[in-house]
Amino acid sequence: MKYLAIDNNLFIKNRKKFTSKMKPNSLAIFNSNDIYPISADSTLPFAQHRDIFYLSGVDQEESILVIFPEAPKKEHREILFLRETNEHIAIWEGEKLTKEKAFETSGIKSVFWLKDFDKVLFEIMTQVENVYLNTNEHYRSNVETETREDRFIKMCKKKYPAHTYLRSQPILQRLRSIKEPEEIALIQKACDITEKGFRRVLNFTKPNVWEYEIEAEFIYEFTRNRSNGFAYTPIIASGYNANVLHYIENNQQCKDGDIILMDVGSSYGNYASDMTRSIPVSGKFTDRQKDVYNAVLRVKKAAAKMLVPRTIWADYHIEVGKLMTQELIGLGLLTKEDIKNEDPSWPAYKKYFMHGTSHHMGLDTHDYGILTEPMQAGMVFTVEPGIYIPEENLGIRLEDDYVIQEKGEPINLMANIPLEIEEIEALMNK
Template sequence: MNATDYAGNRARLAARLSPGSVAVIHANDIMPSNADGTLRFRQNNDLYWLSGILQDETALLLFPDHPDPNYREILFIKQVNEDFVKWHGRRHSLQEAQAISGIARVAWFSDFEQLFYEAAVQATHIYLNAIEHPRAVNSVETRDDRFARWCRKRFGLHSYKRLAPELAMLRRVKSEAELELIRKACNISGAGFRRLLRFIKPGVAERRAEAELIYEYMQHDGAWADYEPIVASGADSCILHYTSNHKRCAAGDVVLIDAAASYRLYNADLTRVLPVNGRFSPRQLQVYNAVWRVQQQLMDFIKAGRYLEEIQAHNQTLLIGELLGLGLFSQSDLERQGRAYYLGLYCYHGFGHLLGLDVHDVGSRYEPLPENSVLTVEPGIYIREEGIGIRLENNVQVTAAGVTDLMAGIPIDPAEIEALMQEVL
């Protein structure tokens, strides 16, 4: 991504704003951990998508039709002194921020309130940003939240509009530059999985597998694990978000690995299942192949214009058929208890989600899928009474004709996985 990409994103957003509107997007805060410690800083993805700036205390003001061109785009960045530089390092100069973002007018963050006032008095509408992801738990007030509270108090007579739905609609459609970053993240994730094939065996600690994954990701400049790796062996393969990774892998078990790289903030999301001793048992292979068939049929079904709910309904129909084939219940049981009962027992998540700057990316599930959106396809069957959890996850680019599998080169055929593991066991 470069300044031309960020400028294009701002132009797409400007086209969706009402006439006479000013919009503001703030950086995330640096979050505390304990004592005087802080967590690793992670930028507000909306701000990054519009500016490319990865620093805290950053804000972007957009007023596309302001009569004075100097107020149409203003980027605010943090000004630091020599003591700050000694402890924490330098931050962008005004000129560096101009070059990264493609925004001509860059000011210090200390000037934000005055310049925002000068813009707001010319505006009819103020667009405020917020986290509106349907699965978000907003227990911590963001800088955007604080600004919204201050703004409504300071400018009580303006009309206010929500910025998040506009950004979510735009971010669903990936540019070629974004798709290339996601492909890179997928390739790095595949390298991590191939590395694991050399290490998974009886007695290996789940935490060791996690360490090997992160080690591989960090060999690639700009890559990191953007979510906690799941290395779930045995019965814990049936826990969707098992992240303690505290056990050792035992012979005869499967180990479910849900872990992927982020590359320059764009995410992959990969899940594979391995037999700890290098060979699937007949029952493990039966369940594995059932899930793999569902994944393949879902990929054949997905295309631009489909709705996420439509794909999920197809996913559930396919899974019910496979559950019957696995002998987990009879047709009469199904007619008596109903589909929802057995799906809740054995298949307790959706088929997948949008993917991009967020692992669970923004975008309405009630709008048809556009071309060049990116999805995960991750059906799963979890048989807790047998200690077998199988989830297989690939990332796909949605096209008018169907999908392009961005993880086609990552081993998924159980015969190939067994053969690769036998080479090192």
């Protein structure tokens, strides 16, 4: 991995938090992701399952974590099962984790090779009543591929049908949504790398560059700063393309007079950042572009102040909608008559701002969190309002990442990334 070693105290703390929520006489099992095939002998780059990483720090395929707090044998209370490394693997793929290195990474003393898993699993399954299994229950999940976890769940229930099976997700959804200081530091590092990429792009962008060239500038700066790469598929959308919310082709030429919407974030230590900036191809905003930009900016600043403990996410979005409605009236995009006749289930402002303002962020760009429960200190949320005007070939979105505080306004982890029109123009015209 490119990123520097993470102090294993973070993962020790995370396991203690998870263990404290388990029912008595229970164990929990977590699997790594698969390496996914493309065709022939080609595969996608490995990306670790965030739950096993959150609990162990292990960033390697074919790994299994078992947590069994009340195990009769002390060595069975926390166990890592790893693919056994050898000289052949070291030559062809690079050395995998040794037992010693796995302990340094995770703080787990009991490390076994995968060949021992079935034997150990049988022994500990005879000693417990409840088994926590890990399923994907994220509110945006839409997965058709059978995962390594899915296959394990099928096997476990078939082989051990008499046990009571429980879900890890309700525990993880709450634990992962509130970040430890070490996690905030890792997200801040990812944001700092994103800043470096953005400043590079401000210096690079000019009329007739291609969207993919801007993407290349970002990944160059990310990689040279130890990033895992993009935290999500980057959006580099110039002109009309900015009105396509998930535009990822990044294959058009950037024309003089257009705005480029860039939704880009680096990943560091598997923790995400999520930034959006909208800049003029020419280095100078038109008056109309300034008006729309500043409207979005005002909504963003006001929305960020609402990220305080005990706020309900749905209520927050209603209030942001009211702010956006007034801005759209000011821009001449909506009239008071439009508001009077709007459908309450799809307010008039949704014509120009059709997505949500904020989502949890952390190990996943759209991170774990139960949106029906009040916001709490330590949660990290994006704030990303936008105005999209297809008939003007104009789309502007602005986005930063914020940490909710117990008292006062949230901390903006992207406070150093240029945002104001004057700064952006100055940097583009140096």
